[in-house]
Amino acid sequence: MARKLDNNGLPFLPGFSFQDVSKTAFHRPQTLSYCRGLALAHPPKLGIGLEPLLTQQMMHEELSGMSGDMPDFTYGSFDTKYIKDLVNLSYHSAPAPTHPEPQPFIPAxxxxxxxxxxxxxxxxxxxxxxxxxxxxxxxxxxxxxxxxxxxxxxxxxxxxxxxxxxxxxxxxxxxxxxxxxxxxxxxxxxxxxxxxxxxxxxxxxxxxxxxxxxxxxxxxxxxxxxxxxxxxxxxRYKPPPSYTTPSEFDSRYQFLHMDRKVLRYFALWDDSESELGEILPVTIHYFLVDDTVEIKEDHKPNSGRFPFPVLMQRLRIPKKMKAGHENFPSCVMEDTVEEVEEFFSPQDFRVGEMMTVLGRRFLLYDCDGFTKEYYQAHHPEIEIRSIEVPKKMGKFEGMKKEIPPYNGFGSLEDSLQSCLSLLPLPPRKNVVKMLENEHKVLRYSARLVTPKDASEAQKRKDAERFFILSYYLSDDSISIYENPKHNSGFKGGQFLKRTRVPKPDTSVDNPDFYSPSDFSIGSILQLFGHRFTLVDADLYVLNYMENNPGFIPLDTLETLRHKLKSETNETVEQKEPPS
Known part of the structure; x- marks a missing residue:
């Protein structure tokens, strides 16, 4: 068991410890403090109840013990008594050594x-x-x-x-x-x-x-x-801008005396070198208050152009760029005095001469009265020479529009409308013709012409097929219907939808369509790769052609008369009883 001795040398056991009745302080001394908001810790100088620390007591005991304890062994040939006398002499003659207080342990x-x-x-x-x-x-x-x-x-x-x-x-x-x-x-x-x-x-x-x-x-x-x-x-580093001495020019004088004073020039913009360009009249305004320039087109009604005449908004136009700024993107950024060495001035606008502004060429042919007075008063050395221009000018004057060739998509009339206007409209129809000839149809009987290189079986099959060709007088369209025949191998029904059919020998851009004058008995029609021969017609066809002989050839009419009269005679003979 661990033992603790008090001042009397008694063991620290129950019944052997005595309490100091004179002791009044039992607290532990403060070791924490604050300096400028930070918590600082310092080692304690006194123990609990203001008693001296145990380390201080041990130091005094060690010092007292070191003065009395001497080693009993000898070094070499010296005896013990000589060493003790030497130590006592040095101890009494010299002051007692002082030991510094041990430093507190500080962790790493x-x-x-x-x-x-x-x-x-x-x-x-x-x-x-x-x-x-x-x-x-x-x-x-x-x-x-x-x-x-x-x-x-x-x-x-x-x-x-x-x-x-x-x-x-x-x-x-x-x-x-x-x-x-x-x-x-x-x-x-x-x-x-x-x-x-x-x-x-x-x-x-x-x-x-x-x-x-x-x-x-x-x-x-x-x-x-x-x-x-x-x-x-x-x-990419850009040096800081250097200080520039301000100019002695008074900008307020220009603002007060040149406000609402504008030089007006009448010019022609030569844009004929571009693909769809032409020569256009424009008006150039030079504002003396801030040396800015504005260009407007002379908009005219029914000119085919959108009604916003501003060609160039009001800005200062650079005339000469500084070295190193020739490729400055002036089309998207505004030029300043840091990039431009000289701007356009009234001396650069000379009536009667050609000038280039931002890559565009302008011919100044005249100016207004105020501009002439301004040049006479401030720039008398500049001569103003007005030029007369023709009233009609332009690259497209007298040019005829050419219709592009037919591309094969849709009908010829629909494709033509897309060339005549940006928003194509439906092609115009002959309404009078449609109303007069409504429900008027010319019907013919036709046979399919078999190619020469076809087999005999194919020729026999085509010879048995029977078609009805209908011609609509309201819009000159043709439709073909095949009479269905049982167990013939062909479906029958509609063979060709109602459409206009061009003749085979005509061009694609300017086709010649089939008309009633081409439908004679025995004639061969070529319709989209198929050949048909007309073998018969109804009586309404003959009556229509006899009533309209002006545009029907005589040969066509005669073939119809001969065919229909022969059929009529045969029908009458069959009806008459034998004599």
């Missing part, structure tokens, strides 16, 4: 807290989907925390780089390529490659604290290296 995580080694490094990354750069250099900062040997890698933010930057690797122990081993501060130095998770970081620089720490630990750092610069980002 407190000593190394907030002590971080800082290295600057970089790595190169290949760019695949860019035609401007092949690789880029990215700078990083490596932090080594001495408290727990952890590391973190972060990438400083570069403005307008287009790369997601910031913390690349969170604080952790970075593993080496060897399994189970991690990087230590002894493995770090300048000029080496640190491979972490497949990426090689080349360490180039470090801060002053890191350099001092490594030298104190006996590690000699290599020579500092310069951090490389990304060539692509360096090319």
């Amino acid at each position: 995580y407190v000593t190394l807290d907030k002590k971080v080694l800082c290295f600057k490094a970089y790595f190169k990354e290949q760019i695949i989907n860019s035609r401007f750069e092949k690789s880029c250099v990215r700078h990083v900062v490596i932090y080594y925390y001495l408290e727990d040997d952890s590391m973190s890698i972060s990438e400083p933010w570069v403005p307008n780089s287009g790369i997601l930057q910031g913390q690349r690797i969170k604080r952790q122990c970075l593993p080496k390529r060897e399994p189970g081993k991690y990087y230590h501060w002894k493995d770090l130095n300048l000029g080496i490659d640190l491979e972490v998770y497949g990426v090689k970081y080349h360490i180039s620089q470090c801060d002053a604290f890191t350099k001092d720490f490594m030298e104190r630990q006996g590690i000699i750092l290599n020579t500092l290296e310069e951090m490389p610069v990304d060539v692509y980002l360096q090319g």
Whole structure:
């Protein structure tokens, strides 16, 4: 059992301990305090109840014991009495040695807290989907925390780089390529490659604290290296604008005296070199208040153009660009004094001469009265020569429209409407003809003509087929119907839908369609690759052609009369009884 002795040397057992009745304080002294909002701990100077600490008591006991205890052995040939006298003499003659108070124990995580080694490094990354750069250099900062040997890698933010930057690797122990081993501060130095998770970081620089720490630990750092610069980002760097001394020209004077004063020129825009271009009249306005120019087309009713006459909005037109800014995208960005050396002025607008404005050619042929007075007052050296222009001008004057050839899609009339207007309308029909000839149909009997190279069986089959050809006088269309015959091998019914049929010898663009004058008994018609011969007609066909002999050939009419009269005589003979 552990024993604790008090001042009287009694064991610390029940019944042997005595309580000090004079003791009034039993609290533990305060060891925590706050300084500027931070909690600070300091070692206690007194124990519980304001008693001296046990360490202080042991120090006094050790000092008193060291003065009386002497070794009883000898060193060499010296005896013990001589050594004791020498020690007593030195003890009484010299003052008692003083021992410093022992320092309190401070753990390593407190000593190394907030002590971080800082290295600057970089790595190169290949760019695949860019035609401007092949690789880029990215700078990083490596932090080594001495408290727990952890590391973190972060990438400083570069403005307008287009790369997601910031913390690349969170604080952790970075593993080496060897399994189970991690990087230590002894493995770090300048000029080496640190491979972490497949990426090689080349360490180039470090801060002053890191350099001092490594030298104190006996590690000699290599020579500092310069951090490389990304060539692509360096090319995009734009130097800060330099200060320019302001001009002595008073812009307020121009605003107060030139407001609402505009020079007006009448010009011709020569756009005949383009595919669908022509010469157009325009009006050029030059505003003296701010030296801006505006160009408008002279819009006329029924000109075929959209009613927005503004050709160029009001802006300052550059005349001469500065060196290095010749390819400045002025079509989408406004030119300023940083890119333009000289702008257009009234001296550049000379009536009677050709001038080029933003790639367009204009011929100034006249101006108004105010413009003439302005030039006489301020620029008398400039001569104004008005030019008379013809009333009708243009590239397409007198040109005849050509209709493109028929492409085969749809009917000829429908395709023609798409060439005449942007939004094609249905083709016009002869309504009077349709109303007069409604329900008027000419019907003929026809036989199918078999090709010469066909077999005899095919010829016999085609000879047994019977067709009815109907011609509609309202729209000149033709339809063919085949009489069905039982067990003939042919379905029968509608053979050709109602449509207009062109003649085989006519052109595609200007076809000649079949008409009643072409339908004579015995004539052969070629309809979409099939040949038919007309063998008979009804009586209505003969009556119609006799009533309209003006456009029916005599031969066609005679064939119909001969065929129908012969059939009539045969019918009468069959009806008369034999004599």
